[in-house]
């Protein structure tokens with residue numbers, strides 16, 4: 001067959017889409033991303049609306065949302081993307097030879113490629129009276145309009161079908177004030193999703209909402225009232241109930257009418273292969289109208305996967321394959337949490353774990369086969385649904401935690417955390433939004449990298465929670481966990497200071513992206529409003545530049561606070577304090593003697609042992625600093641940076657050298673850590689500690705980076721803070737060797753250096769970006785960890801030059817001497 | 824301007840870092856001599872009107888210095904603390920000629936207190 005089509009250089013290809021619904025428009029969105037401008041696109045839609053979120057018709061019916069809120073692609077979207085939309089026109093003919101479609105009003109459109117996305121139709125029971133006014137399906141906006149109007153005029157509604165759709169219709173009509181009876185042929189509700197005990201719990205809570213149920217009841221006839229409208233439903237057993245409105249929700253049938261009329265092979269759907277092509281290679285099909293490997297899906301998640309694959313082929317990338325989907329379902333009735341996935345009926349060779357607390361309205365059933373989860377049905381508490389679904393799809397061997405499997409993920413290996421921590425504990429691969437196949441890692445990644453603060457932003461960027469919305473709670477918990485605190489009170493962007501409109505993050509990003517390497521360059525490029533900044537932005541910019549370009553940037557002393565310019569801590573009387581570094585708090589007689597000599601020689605008025613395990617010399621005159629440093633330097637001391645936004649101290653305990661409880665050489669490790677990190681400039685001060693056992697004498701769990709030694713290795717803790725607001729560290733991870741401690745420490749330090757705002761300590765930073773983010777960058781992604789550690793190592797090459805020695809040798813002499821003395 | 828100003832050479836302009844200051848030690852106390860980014864020179868008593876912090880140690884930006892102790896901003900040209908703070912550091916006449924900086928030890932009028 002001749003498949004040659006005009007290339008991009010010639011006239012553009014013509015793509016015609018039949019069906020302006022969820023699968024078709026998702027395919028177009030994916031296509032526009034993959035190959036913008038490849039096609040002239042024309043869309044035909046039977047409904048007079050732009051594409052809307054059909055899933056949300058249930059909340060619209062329930063009065064929880066409006067039609068305007070559920071529009072997915074506004075008319076502007078079609079216009080902006082150059083798409084011709086024929087809304088309200090039904091395609092009635094495909095001329096495959098002429099490659100042209102024709103609508104019911106005669107509109108014709110030629111195509112090079114054609115996409116069928118005609119969805120499905122509600123199945124209407126073939127009983128007498130099924131065509132009466134007042135008998136409808138539940139499929140589109142028109143149906144919802146009919147239901148809302150009926151609810152305002154009539155009293156009795158009957159919903160035929162106790163599946164997901166039927167229950168959502170019944171719930172909505174009830175909320176609209178009607179008397180609702182659900183007629184169901186099965187022995188219990190949702191028999192395709194739930195087992196009997198769970199269904200009973202569900203039925204009970206729906207009855208409490210005022211719904212009535214007739215189970216195992218067969219409809220025989222819909223009886224016409226005098227008005228000409230439907231008036232009653234008659235059953236096979238002879239009973240009759242009044243009905244002013246009958247909603248048929250007994251199933252859907254793929255809408256293949258058009259495809260069949262064009263001679264395309266159809267069998268319970270338009271048959272497609274793994275590239276979403278029909279038997280005519282120019283014609284693709286996606287969505288509910290499709291039969292793929294014998295399955296016609298009725299949920300959006302698989303359809304969106306199909307859309308992606310189809311777009312890949314329309315874009316002529318030609319690599320994607322659709323291989324079928326595993327689906328899970330939830331019920332969108334407010335106040336009712338229900339989740340089911342896989343095969344929960346418990347076939348042969350399976351074992352069943354059941355947890356049931358009828359009083360609390362909670363039921364869980366897990367079906368295992370060969371120690372792998374094959375089915376799950378949750379009612380009441382569904383927070384772990386995503387986790388189970390993950391285990392199910394991955395085929396994870398659960399024998400290790402089988403005993404606690406029923407109690408959910410938060411019981412595996414960890415305890416004592418609140419519910420918000422449960423989403424935090426999910427692996428990055430856990431699927432949060434089933435509709436759009438969005439994984440936890442995608443959401444967290446987008447939140448972090450795109451600085452998302454609101455549910456709407458997350459929806460816009462990841463599509464998570466943008467479809468049926470039943471994962472909204474999970475997404476919100478993730479937001480709260482990732483951005484911390486009150487995520488919805490989206491801080492409108494906060495400028496770094498009054499000299500600019502840009503935020504810290506924007507400035508940092510611009511420095512790297514635009515290769516800005518000096519302060520004046522930054523200010524010029526970012527339109528600083530003042531000529532040379534202020535005491536707030538200049539130190540921040542100086543730090544950002546030196547962090548971004550460690551080997552190139554020439555530090556701007558005039559943009560440093562006096563302590564860092566003079567390398568001492570300024571005191572209330574203008575004198576300075578001197579704190580030499582004592583590695584890990586270790587000292588010896590020679591060092592102590594040298595410090596004593598210096599103190600006497602320079603008449604130091606006061607000495608003190610600091611809270612950081614070293615000695616402070618107070619009240620030193622600025623002019624004396626270089627000479628004093630010369631002596632200290634000669635005795636082997638370097639600056640302790642007790643004055644800087646820098647690595648301060650590494651506090652250690654006695655450890656295994658001497659202590660009867662010590663498990664590892666905490667002192668030795670502390671010294672190694674200090675040798676690695678000293679001299680580094682930071683967004684704020686940075687403190688380390690190493691304790692030799694969980695008694696934690698070095699207080700490692702309130703440090704920026706703390707190590708608690710245990711028999712089997714080292715626990716690494718991060719984000720702790722003493723000081724103004726005490727914050728206990730979060731456990732980052734556990735490692736086994738000293739080498740790992742050093743690598744993780746370097747990586748964590750560098751991540752903080754690269755990401756925190758100037759003057760933000762690790763505690764607020766971790767709370768802002770979320771521990772999950774830190775773990776992802778430092779623990780999970782080993783390559784990233786190594787890259788971070790390597791960047792830290794490189795920046796240390798230029799940072800570990802003792803500022804005291806340099807100044808003792810004459811650097812920045814002007815800083816320490818008056819320009820002139822007129823006395 | 825008073826006529827009896829007694830100009831004392833204190834050093835070269837290049838001895839003072841741009842956006843920085845140097846101290847002139849006098850028997851009446853230290854005087855801070857500032858140099859702005861565009862080479863304007865100002866002299867103030869090196870005592871912050873707040874709690875006497877050494878202004879010479881502060882960060883100079885625009886025509887202001889941020890006191891190192893509690894971050895008051897002092898205007899270099901007037902000696903006045905920027906609102907909302909109130910106070911004033913004494914100003915000294917200073918001039919630059921051929922790269923040579925000269926100072927008068929007679930404080931300018933207009934600053935109550937010292």
Ligand code: SRM
Pocket residue numbers: 569570571572577579608609610611612613614616641642648649651685687702720721722723724725761
């Ligand atoms: C000397 C020392 C007190 C002592 O005599 O022991 C000290 C002295 C000062 N601390 Fe501290 N801190 C000292 C250990 C601590 C500790 C204890 C520790 O590190 O284990 C803490 C709580 C732990 C922590 O930081 O998480 C501590 C929390 C603070 C804070 C609050 C920080 C916070 O994030 O909330 C400040 C204020 C600040 O940094 O903005 C501060 C600020 C200061 C300053 C630098 C105030 C200043 O800017 O002038 C003090 C200098 C006094 C002076 O005149 O020189 N100091 N400071 C300790 C020096 C340790 C060292 O060897 O380097």
Ligand SMILES: Cc1cc2nc3c(=O)[nH]c(=O)nc-3n(C[C@H](O)[C@H](O)[C@H](O)COP(=O)(O)OP(=O)(O)OC[C@H]3O[C@@H](n4cnc5c(N)ncnc54)[C@H](O)[C@@H]3O)c2cc1C
Pocket residue numbers: 018019020021022023024044045046047054055056057058089090091092117118119120138139140165168255258286287288289297298299300301303330332435468
């Ligand atoms: C009330 C309700 C609640 C739902 N809840 C969920 C849920 O919670 N989770 C979930 O995953 N799924 C849910 N679904 C299912 C989901 O909405 C569908 O799977 C999805 O919309 C199917 O997408 P589609 O593009 O294949 O079909 P549709 O979205 O139906 O789009 C097909 C479009 O093609 C048009 N069309 C058909 N033939 C022609 C023609 N010849 N010419 C022009 N236009 C034509 C139709 O008018 C329709 O607009 C729900 C469905 C309903 C009705």
Ligand code: SF4
Pocket residue numbers: 653654655656659660661662663666691692693694695696697698
């Ligand atoms: S932390 Fe443990 S090992 Fe270290 S000193 Fe304290 S008790 Fe001893």
Ligand code: FES
Pocket residue numbers: 871872873874875876890891892893894895
């Ligand atoms: S002494 Fe200058 S601000 Fe307090």
